Amino acid sequence: MRELDVKTITENVAEMCKEAAYYLPEDVYNGLKRGRETEKSPVGQVVLDQIIRNAEIAKAEDRPYCQDTGMTIVFLKIGQDLHITGGNLEDAVNAGIAKGYTEGYLRKSVVAEPLFNRKNTQDNTPGVIYTEIVPGDKLDITVAPKGFGSENKSGVKMLVPADGVEGVKKAVMDIILHASMNPCPPMVVGIGIGGTMDRAALMSKKALTRSIDQRNPMPEYAKLEEELLELINQTGIGPQLGGTTSALAVNIEWGPTHIAGLPVAVTICCHAMRHAHREL
Protein backbone atom coordinates (compact mmCIF):
# COMPACT_ATOMS: atom_id res chain seq x y z
CA MET A 1 0.00 0.00 0.00
CA ARG A 2 1.32 3.44 -0.94
CA GLU A 3 2.18 5.65 2.00
CA LEU A 4 2.02 9.44 2.20
CA ASP A 5 3.38 11.36 5.17
CA VAL A 6 1.22 14.18 6.52
CA LYS A 7 4.24 16.52 6.36
CA THR A 8 4.07 16.36 2.56
CA ILE A 9 0.38 17.28 2.70
CA THR A 10 1.06 20.25 5.00
CA GLU A 11 3.85 21.56 2.77
CA ASN A 12 1.75 21.29 -0.38
CA VAL A 13 -1.35 22.88 1.14
CA ALA A 14 0.80 25.80 2.40
CA GLU A 15 2.21 26.41 -1.07
CA MET A 16 -1.21 26.07 -2.68
CA CYS A 17 -2.73 28.71 -0.36
CA LYS A 18 -0.09 31.21 -1.51
CA GLU A 19 -0.36 30.16 -5.16
CA ALA A 20 -4.15 30.61 -5.10
CA ALA A 21 -3.90 34.04 -3.49
CA TYR A 22 -1.20 35.40 -5.83
CA TYR A 23 -1.93 33.94 -9.25
CA LEU A 24 -5.25 34.46 -10.97
CA PRO A 25 -5.99 31.33 -13.06
CA GLU A 26 -5.22 31.89 -16.73
CA ASP A 27 -8.76 31.11 -17.91
CA VAL A 28 -10.14 33.85 -15.65
CA TYR A 29 -7.43 36.32 -16.73
CA ASN A 30 -8.25 35.63 -20.39
CA GLY A 31 -11.97 35.93 -19.62
CA LEU A 32 -11.38 39.39 -18.13
CA LYS A 33 -9.43 40.38 -21.24
CA ARG A 34 -12.28 39.20 -23.49
CA GLY A 35 -14.71 41.14 -21.29
CA ARG A 36 -12.61 44.28 -21.67
CA GLU A 37 -12.79 43.97 -25.46
CA THR A 38 -16.58 43.79 -25.51
CA GLU A 39 -17.46 46.03 -22.53
CA LYS A 40 -19.68 48.90 -23.67
CA SER A 41 -19.60 51.13 -20.58
CA PRO A 42 -16.62 53.54 -20.48
CA VAL A 43 -16.50 53.40 -16.67
CA GLY A 44 -16.78 49.60 -16.92
CA GLN A 45 -13.74 49.61 -19.21
CA VAL A 46 -11.77 51.61 -16.62
CA VAL A 47 -12.73 49.12 -13.90
CA LEU A 48 -11.72 46.14 -16.06
CA ASP A 49 -8.40 47.79 -16.90
CA GLN A 50 -7.70 48.15 -13.17
CA ILE A 51 -8.71 44.54 -12.45
CA ILE A 52 -6.50 43.19 -15.26
CA ARG A 53 -3.52 45.37 -14.22
CA ASN A 54 -4.09 44.26 -10.62
CA ALA A 55 -3.81 40.59 -11.58
CA GLU A 56 -0.58 41.31 -13.45
CA ILE A 57 0.96 43.15 -10.48
CA ALA A 58 -0.09 40.41 -8.05
CA LYS A 59 1.48 37.71 -10.25
CA ALA A 60 4.71 39.62 -10.91
CA GLU A 61 5.26 40.57 -7.26
CA ASP A 62 3.81 37.51 -5.46
CA ARG A 63 1.11 39.54 -3.71
CA PRO A 64 -2.49 38.67 -2.93
CA TYR A 65 -4.65 40.17 -5.67
CA CYS A 66 -7.45 40.73 -3.18
CA GLN A 67 -7.02 41.62 0.49
CA ASP A 68 -9.82 39.20 1.34
CA THR A 69 -7.77 36.04 0.99
CA GLY A 70 -10.82 34.11 1.99
CA MET A 71 -11.97 31.22 4.10
CA THR A 72 -9.97 28.25 2.87
CA ILE A 73 -12.08 25.56 1.24
CA VAL A 74 -10.16 22.34 0.60
CA PHE A 75 -11.47 19.45 -1.49
CA LEU A 76 -9.63 16.17 -0.89
CA LYS A 77 -10.07 13.09 -3.06
CA ILE A 78 -8.41 10.29 -1.16
CA GLY A 79 -7.53 7.11 -3.03
CA GLN A 80 -8.82 4.12 -1.05
CA ASP A 81 -5.46 2.37 -1.46
CA LEU A 82 -3.49 5.27 0.04
CA HIS A 83 -2.22 5.07 3.61
CA ILE A 84 -1.73 8.47 5.25
CA THR A 85 0.98 8.27 7.92
CA GLY A 86 2.55 10.39 10.63
CA GLY A 87 -0.57 12.12 11.94
CA ASN A 88 -4.14 13.20 11.43
CA LEU A 89 -5.19 14.27 7.92
CA GLU A 90 -7.37 17.23 8.95
CA ASP A 91 -4.69 18.53 11.32
CA ALA A 92 -2.16 18.32 8.49
CA VAL A 93 -4.38 20.32 6.14
CA ASN A 94 -5.05 22.96 8.81
CA ALA A 95 -1.32 23.15 9.59
CA GLY A 96 -0.77 23.81 5.88
CA ILE A 97 -3.37 26.58 5.89
CA ALA A 98 -1.80 28.22 8.97
CA LYS A 99 1.68 27.98 7.41
CA GLY A 100 0.59 29.30 4.01
CA TYR A 101 -1.40 32.22 5.41
CA THR A 102 1.36 33.20 7.84
CA GLU A 103 4.38 32.81 5.54
CA GLY A 104 2.51 34.21 2.55
CA TYR A 105 1.36 37.40 4.29
CA LEU A 106 -2.26 36.50 3.64
CA ARG A 107 -5.08 37.96 5.72
CA LYS A 108 -6.41 35.92 8.61
CA SER A 109 -10.15 36.23 8.25
CA VAL A 110 -11.60 33.38 10.32
CA VAL A 111 -13.39 33.78 13.66
CA ALA A 112 -13.68 30.76 15.94
CA GLU A 113 -17.33 31.27 16.88
CA PRO A 114 -19.82 33.13 14.67
CA LEU A 115 -22.33 34.88 16.91
CA PHE A 116 -21.25 35.86 20.42
CA ASN A 117 -17.47 36.27 20.57
CA ARG A 118 -16.23 36.35 16.95
CA LYS A 119 -12.62 35.99 18.03
CA ASN A 120 -10.10 35.76 15.19
CA THR A 121 -8.17 32.46 15.19
CA GLN A 122 -5.10 34.40 13.92
CA ASP A 123 -3.99 31.80 11.36
CA ASN A 124 -7.07 31.42 9.12
CA THR A 125 -7.84 27.94 10.44
CA PRO A 126 -9.92 25.91 10.44
CA GLY A 127 -10.45 25.44 6.73
CA VAL A 128 -13.67 24.04 5.30
CA ILE A 129 -12.45 20.55 4.41
CA TYR A 130 -14.42 18.13 2.22
CA THR A 131 -13.20 14.57 1.80
CA GLU A 132 -14.21 12.02 -0.77
CA ILE A 133 -12.93 8.45 -1.04
CA VAL A 134 -12.09 7.48 -4.62
CA PRO A 135 -10.39 4.50 -6.31
CA GLY A 136 -6.58 4.53 -6.58
CA ASP A 137 -3.67 5.43 -4.29
CA LYS A 138 -3.31 9.18 -4.87
CA LEU A 139 -4.36 12.25 -2.92
CA ASP A 140 -5.97 14.91 -5.11
CA ILE A 141 -6.09 18.35 -3.45
CA THR A 142 -7.95 21.46 -4.56
CA VAL A 143 -7.51 24.58 -2.45
CA ALA A 144 -10.22 27.15 -3.21
CA PRO A 145 -10.16 30.09 -0.79
CA LYS A 146 -13.48 31.95 -0.85
CA GLY A 147 -13.91 35.67 -0.22
CA PHE A 148 -17.02 36.73 1.65
CA GLY A 149 -18.02 39.81 -0.33
CA SER A 150 -19.40 37.36 -2.86
CA GLU A 151 -20.15 34.49 -0.45
CA ASN A 152 -22.57 36.74 1.44
CA LYS A 153 -24.60 37.11 -1.76
CA SER A 154 -24.93 33.39 -2.45
CA GLY A 155 -28.14 31.49 -1.79
CA VAL A 156 -30.28 28.37 -2.03
CA LYS A 157 -33.85 28.01 -3.33
CA MET A 158 -35.83 24.85 -2.75
CA LEU A 159 -37.94 24.61 -5.90
CA VAL A 160 -40.53 21.92 -6.73
CA PRO A 161 -40.40 19.78 -9.89
CA ALA A 162 -43.22 21.78 -11.55
CA ASP A 163 -41.02 24.90 -11.47
CA GLY A 164 -38.88 23.34 -14.22
CA VAL A 165 -36.22 25.12 -16.27
CA GLU A 166 -37.99 28.49 -16.09
CA GLY A 167 -38.21 28.19 -12.30
CA VAL A 168 -34.48 27.48 -12.12
CA LYS A 169 -33.71 30.53 -14.27
CA LYS A 170 -35.94 32.75 -12.15
CA ALA A 171 -34.38 31.46 -8.90
CA VAL A 172 -30.87 32.15 -10.21
CA MET A 173 -31.76 35.59 -11.56
CA ASP A 174 -33.46 36.57 -8.27
CA ILE A 175 -30.21 35.81 -6.43
CA ILE A 176 -28.09 37.63 -9.03
CA LEU A 177 -30.32 40.73 -9.12
CA HIS A 178 -30.36 40.86 -5.33
CA ALA A 179 -26.56 40.55 -5.26
CA SER A 180 -26.27 43.30 -7.87
CA MET A 181 -22.89 45.13 -7.88
CA ASN A 182 -21.99 44.01 -4.34
CA PRO A 183 -20.08 40.74 -4.93
CA CYS A 184 -17.26 42.39 -6.97
CA PRO A 185 -18.32 41.52 -10.51
CA PRO A 186 -17.44 40.38 -13.12
CA MET A 187 -18.68 37.33 -11.26
CA VAL A 188 -18.29 33.64 -11.90
CA VAL A 189 -21.51 31.86 -10.97
CA GLY A 190 -21.43 28.30 -9.62
CA ILE A 191 -24.77 26.49 -9.58
CA GLY A 192 -25.74 23.17 -8.03
CA ILE A 193 -29.04 21.65 -9.16
CA GLY A 194 -30.54 18.59 -7.45
CA GLY A 195 -29.44 16.57 -4.44
CA THR A 196 -30.54 17.87 -1.04
CA MET A 197 -30.21 21.45 0.22
CA ASP A 198 -26.66 20.83 1.47
CA ARG A 199 -25.63 18.73 -1.55
CA ALA A 200 -26.84 21.43 -3.95
CA ALA A 201 -24.75 24.02 -2.08
CA LEU A 202 -21.68 21.78 -2.21
CA MET A 203 -22.16 21.19 -5.95
CA SER A 204 -22.37 24.95 -6.49
CA LYS A 205 -18.96 25.30 -4.80
CA LYS A 206 -17.43 22.43 -6.77
CA ALA A 207 -18.74 23.99 -9.99
CA LEU A 208 -16.42 26.93 -9.34
CA THR A 209 -13.34 24.71 -9.49
CA ARG A 210 -14.06 23.93 -13.15
CA SER A 211 -12.46 26.10 -15.88
CA ILE A 212 -14.69 28.95 -16.99
CA ASP A 213 -14.11 27.81 -20.59
CA GLN A 214 -15.45 24.32 -19.99
CA ARG A 215 -19.19 23.79 -20.36
CA ASN A 216 -21.20 21.05 -18.68
CA PRO A 217 -20.82 17.79 -20.69
CA MET A 218 -24.61 17.33 -20.87
CA PRO A 219 -25.90 19.52 -23.74
CA GLU A 220 -29.08 20.64 -21.92
CA TYR A 221 -27.05 21.96 -18.99
CA ALA A 222 -24.42 23.50 -21.28
CA LYS A 223 -27.23 25.39 -23.03
CA LEU A 224 -28.65 26.53 -19.68
CA GLU A 225 -25.19 27.80 -18.67
CA GLU A 226 -25.02 29.87 -21.87
CA GLU A 227 -28.55 31.20 -21.49
CA LEU A 228 -28.03 32.22 -17.87
CA LEU A 229 -24.73 33.93 -18.72
CA GLU A 230 -26.50 35.95 -21.38
CA LEU A 231 -29.29 36.96 -18.99
CA ILE A 232 -26.80 37.97 -16.28
CA ASN A 233 -24.90 40.09 -18.77
CA GLN A 234 -28.16 41.86 -19.67
CA THR A 235 -28.71 43.07 -16.08
CA GLY A 236 -26.53 46.16 -16.48
CA ILE A 237 -24.62 45.25 -13.28
CA GLY A 238 -21.42 45.17 -15.33
CA PRO A 239 -17.97 45.37 -13.74
CA GLN A 240 -19.24 46.92 -10.48
CA LEU A 241 -20.22 50.38 -11.76
CA GLY A 242 -22.64 49.37 -14.50
CA GLY A 243 -21.99 47.87 -17.92
CA THR A 244 -22.22 44.71 -19.96
CA THR A 245 -19.61 42.40 -18.39
CA SER A 246 -21.47 41.25 -15.28
CA ALA A 247 -20.29 37.63 -15.33
CA LEU A 248 -17.51 35.68 -17.04
CA ALA A 249 -19.17 32.28 -16.84
CA VAL A 250 -21.93 30.15 -15.34
CA ASN A 251 -20.82 26.66 -14.29
CA ILE A 252 -23.55 24.16 -13.40
CA GLU A 253 -23.17 20.82 -11.62
CA TRP A 254 -26.17 18.56 -11.14
CA GLY A 255 -26.98 15.46 -9.14
CA PRO A 256 -29.80 13.00 -8.42
CA THR A 257 -32.60 14.34 -6.26
CA HIS A 258 -35.89 13.32 -4.61
CA ILE A 259 -39.16 12.84 -6.55
CA ALA A 260 -40.61 15.88 -4.72
CA GLY A 261 -37.68 18.24 -5.05
CA LEU A 262 -35.63 20.56 -7.24
CA PRO A 263 -33.02 22.27 -5.04
CA VAL A 264 -31.03 25.06 -6.68
CA ALA A 265 -27.96 26.56 -5.01
CA VAL A 266 -26.01 29.51 -6.34
CA THR A 267 -22.52 30.37 -5.16
CA ILE A 268 -21.41 33.70 -6.49
CA CYS A 269 -17.68 34.18 -6.84
CA CYS A 270 -16.06 37.54 -7.49
CA HIS A 271 -13.49 37.96 -10.28
CA ALA A 272 -10.86 36.73 -7.78
CA MET A 273 -11.62 33.11 -8.73
CA ARG A 274 -9.00 31.42 -6.64
CA HIS A 275 -8.08 27.79 -6.85
CA ALA A 276 -4.96 25.67 -6.88
CA HIS A 277 -4.86 21.96 -7.72
CA ARG A 278 -2.27 19.24 -7.10
CA GLU A 279 -2.13 15.47 -7.08
CA LEU A 280 0.18 13.81 -4.57
Next chain:
Amino acid sequence: MAEQIKIQTPFTEEMSRKLKAGDAVLISGEIIAARDAAHKAMTEALARGEKLPVDWTNQMVYYLGPTPAKPGDPIGSCGPTTSGRMDAYTPTMLEQGIKGMIGKGSRSKEVIESMKKNGVTYFAAVGGAAALIAKSVKKYEVLAYPELGPEAVARLTVEDFPAIVVIDCEGNSLYETNQEKYRTLKGY
Protein backbone atom coordinates in the same frame (compact mmCIF):
# COMPACT_ATOMS: atom_id res chain seq x y z
CA MET B 1 -13.97 58.92 -18.82
CA ALA B 2 -13.49 62.58 -18.02
CA GLU B 3 -10.30 63.85 -16.44
CA GLN B 4 -9.55 62.72 -12.89
CA ILE B 5 -10.12 65.33 -10.17
CA LYS B 6 -7.29 65.65 -7.64
CA ILE B 7 -8.39 65.76 -4.00
CA GLN B 8 -6.14 66.64 -1.07
CA THR B 9 -7.34 65.76 2.44
CA PRO B 10 -8.63 67.02 4.90
CA PHE B 11 -11.90 66.67 3.04
CA THR B 12 -14.36 69.40 3.93
CA GLU B 13 -18.10 69.64 3.33
CA GLU B 14 -17.42 72.40 0.79
CA MET B 15 -15.15 70.06 -1.21
CA SER B 16 -17.66 67.25 -0.86
CA ARG B 17 -20.59 69.31 -2.17
CA LYS B 18 -18.70 70.12 -5.40
CA LEU B 19 -18.42 66.45 -6.44
CA LYS B 20 -21.01 64.71 -8.62
CA ALA B 21 -21.82 61.03 -9.09
CA GLY B 22 -19.58 59.70 -11.88
CA ASP B 23 -16.60 61.96 -11.12
CA ALA B 24 -13.29 60.08 -11.15
CA VAL B 25 -10.89 61.27 -8.45
CA LEU B 26 -7.34 60.76 -7.21
CA ILE B 27 -7.10 61.17 -3.45
CA SER B 28 -3.90 62.29 -1.69
CA GLY B 29 -3.23 62.90 1.99
CA GLU B 30 -4.57 60.92 4.93
CA ILE B 31 -7.56 58.58 5.05
CA ILE B 32 -8.66 56.38 7.93
CA ALA B 33 -9.34 52.65 7.63
CA ALA B 34 -12.13 51.12 9.70
CA ARG B 35 -14.48 48.19 9.05
CA ASP B 36 -17.02 45.94 10.80
CA ALA B 37 -15.52 45.30 14.24
CA ALA B 38 -14.15 48.85 14.59
CA HIS B 39 -17.52 50.37 13.64
CA LYS B 40 -19.21 48.21 16.25
CA ALA B 41 -16.64 49.19 18.89
CA MET B 42 -16.91 52.90 18.07
CA THR B 43 -20.71 53.10 18.06
CA GLU B 44 -20.77 51.16 21.35
CA ALA B 45 -18.25 53.62 22.82
CA LEU B 46 -20.46 56.53 21.72
CA ALA B 47 -23.52 54.88 23.27
CA ARG B 48 -21.61 54.68 26.57
CA GLY B 49 -20.88 58.41 26.25
CA GLU B 50 -17.16 57.86 25.65
CA LYS B 51 -14.89 59.88 23.38
CA LEU B 52 -13.75 58.15 20.17
CA PRO B 53 -10.07 57.27 19.73
CA VAL B 54 -10.02 59.27 16.46
CA ASP B 55 -11.26 62.78 15.62
CA TRP B 56 -13.39 62.18 12.52
CA THR B 57 -13.88 65.86 11.62
CA ASN B 58 -13.33 66.31 7.85
CA GLN B 59 -11.99 62.78 7.52
CA MET B 60 -12.48 60.15 4.86
CA VAL B 61 -13.18 56.66 6.12
CA TYR B 62 -11.95 53.69 4.05
CA TYR B 63 -13.72 50.37 4.60
CA LEU B 64 -10.66 48.17 4.63
CA GLY B 65 -8.96 45.21 6.25
CA PRO B 66 -5.58 44.82 4.53
CA THR B 67 -3.34 41.77 4.24
CA PRO B 68 -0.17 41.97 6.38
CA ALA B 69 2.67 43.98 4.82
CA LYS B 70 5.62 42.08 3.41
CA PRO B 71 8.95 43.20 4.93
CA GLY B 72 9.88 46.61 3.51
CA ASP B 73 6.35 47.46 2.31
CA PRO B 74 4.09 50.02 4.02
CA ILE B 75 0.99 47.83 3.62
CA GLY B 76 -0.19 44.58 2.06
CA SER B 77 -2.99 44.31 -0.50
CA CYS B 78 -5.68 46.80 0.42
CA GLY B 79 -8.83 46.95 -1.69
CA PRO B 80 -12.24 48.05 -0.40
CA THR B 81 -14.65 45.82 1.47
CA THR B 82 -18.46 45.83 1.09
CA SER B 83 -19.77 49.11 2.52
CA GLY B 84 -23.32 47.88 3.11
CA ARG B 85 -22.19 45.96 6.20
CA MET B 86 -21.33 49.29 7.81
CA ASP B 87 -24.76 50.82 7.04
CA ALA B 88 -26.21 50.12 10.48
CA TYR B 89 -23.43 52.19 12.09
CA THR B 90 -22.95 54.82 9.38
CA PRO B 91 -25.52 57.54 10.29
CA THR B 92 -24.01 57.65 13.82
CA MET B 93 -20.50 57.85 12.40
CA LEU B 94 -21.41 60.61 9.92
CA GLU B 95 -22.61 62.72 12.86
CA GLN B 96 -18.98 62.58 14.03
CA GLY B 97 -17.82 64.73 11.11
CA ILE B 98 -16.84 62.22 8.39
CA LYS B 99 -17.23 63.85 4.96
CA GLY B 100 -16.10 61.05 2.66
CA MET B 101 -16.55 57.26 2.64
CA ILE B 102 -14.59 54.88 0.40
CA GLY B 103 -15.81 51.33 -0.14
CA LYS B 104 -17.72 49.24 -2.63
CA GLY B 105 -21.36 48.38 -3.26
CA SER B 106 -24.75 49.86 -2.46
CA ARG B 107 -25.84 51.85 0.64
CA SER B 108 -29.12 51.94 2.54
CA LYS B 109 -31.74 54.70 2.31
CA GLU B 110 -30.88 55.75 5.87
CA VAL B 111 -27.22 56.20 4.92
CA ILE B 112 -28.09 58.25 1.82
CA GLU B 113 -30.40 60.49 3.88
CA SER B 114 -27.61 61.03 6.40
CA MET B 115 -25.17 61.79 3.56
CA LYS B 116 -27.49 64.48 2.20
CA LYS B 117 -27.95 65.98 5.64
CA ASN B 118 -24.24 66.02 6.48
CA GLY B 119 -22.84 66.78 3.01
CA VAL B 120 -21.01 63.48 2.67
CA THR B 121 -19.71 61.87 -0.56
CA TYR B 122 -19.47 58.10 -1.10
CA PHE B 123 -16.62 56.91 -3.30
CA ALA B 124 -16.08 53.45 -4.78
CA ALA B 125 -12.67 51.93 -5.19
CA VAL B 126 -12.49 48.93 -7.52
CA GLY B 127 -13.33 45.78 -5.55
CA GLY B 128 -10.54 43.24 -5.84
CA ALA B 129 -7.95 45.67 -7.24
CA ALA B 130 -6.06 45.30 -3.98
CA ALA B 131 -2.46 44.91 -5.23
CA LEU B 132 -2.91 47.88 -7.58
CA ILE B 133 -4.42 50.10 -4.87
CA ALA B 134 -1.50 49.24 -2.55
CA LYS B 135 0.78 51.15 -4.94
CA SER B 136 -0.90 54.41 -3.87
CA VAL B 137 -0.43 53.80 -0.12
CA LYS B 138 2.77 55.26 1.34
CA LYS B 139 2.25 54.73 5.07
CA TYR B 140 0.04 52.67 7.40
CA GLU B 141 -0.21 53.44 11.13
CA VAL B 142 -2.58 51.73 13.55
CA LEU B 143 -4.47 54.36 15.57
CA ALA B 144 -6.83 52.27 17.70
CA TYR B 145 -8.04 48.76 18.51
CA PRO B 146 -4.76 46.99 17.56
CA GLU B 147 -6.24 43.80 19.01
CA LEU B 148 -8.60 43.69 16.01
CA GLY B 149 -5.66 42.86 13.70
CA PRO B 150 -6.71 43.59 10.09
CA GLU B 151 -9.82 45.31 11.49
CA ALA B 152 -7.87 47.88 13.54
CA VAL B 153 -8.51 51.59 12.93
CA ALA B 154 -5.49 52.86 10.97
CA ARG B 155 -4.28 55.99 9.23
CA LEU B 156 -3.22 55.55 5.59
CA THR B 157 -1.09 58.15 3.86
CA VAL B 158 -2.03 57.94 0.20
CA GLU B 159 -0.91 59.46 -3.06
CA ASP B 160 -3.26 59.50 -6.04
CA PHE B 161 -5.55 56.84 -4.62
CA PRO B 162 -8.01 56.10 -7.49
CA ALA B 163 -11.74 56.23 -6.73
CA ILE B 164 -15.04 57.17 -8.36
CA VAL B 165 -17.91 59.15 -6.83
CA VAL B 166 -20.80 56.69 -6.81
CA ILE B 167 -23.26 58.53 -4.55
CA ASP B 168 -22.93 62.29 -4.23
CA CYS B 169 -24.24 64.43 -1.37
CA GLU B 170 -27.48 65.07 -3.22
CA GLY B 171 -28.14 61.35 -3.28
CA ASN B 172 -27.50 60.83 -7.01
CA SER B 173 -26.24 57.29 -7.60
CA LEU B 174 -24.00 56.15 -10.43
CA TYR B 175 -24.95 52.57 -9.57
CA GLU B 176 -28.58 53.24 -10.43
CA THR B 177 -28.10 55.41 -13.52
CA ASN B 178 -25.34 53.35 -15.11
CA GLN B 179 -27.00 49.99 -14.43
CA GLU B 180 -30.21 51.22 -15.96
CA LYS B 181 -28.34 52.51 -18.99
CA TYR B 182 -26.89 49.07 -19.83
CA ARG B 183 -29.84 46.99 -18.71
CA THR B 184 -31.57 45.10 -21.54
CA LEU B 185 -32.98 42.29 -19.37
CA LYS B 186 -36.65 41.53 -19.94
CA GLY B 187 -38.98 39.45 -17.81
CA TYR B 188 -36.88 38.98 -14.64
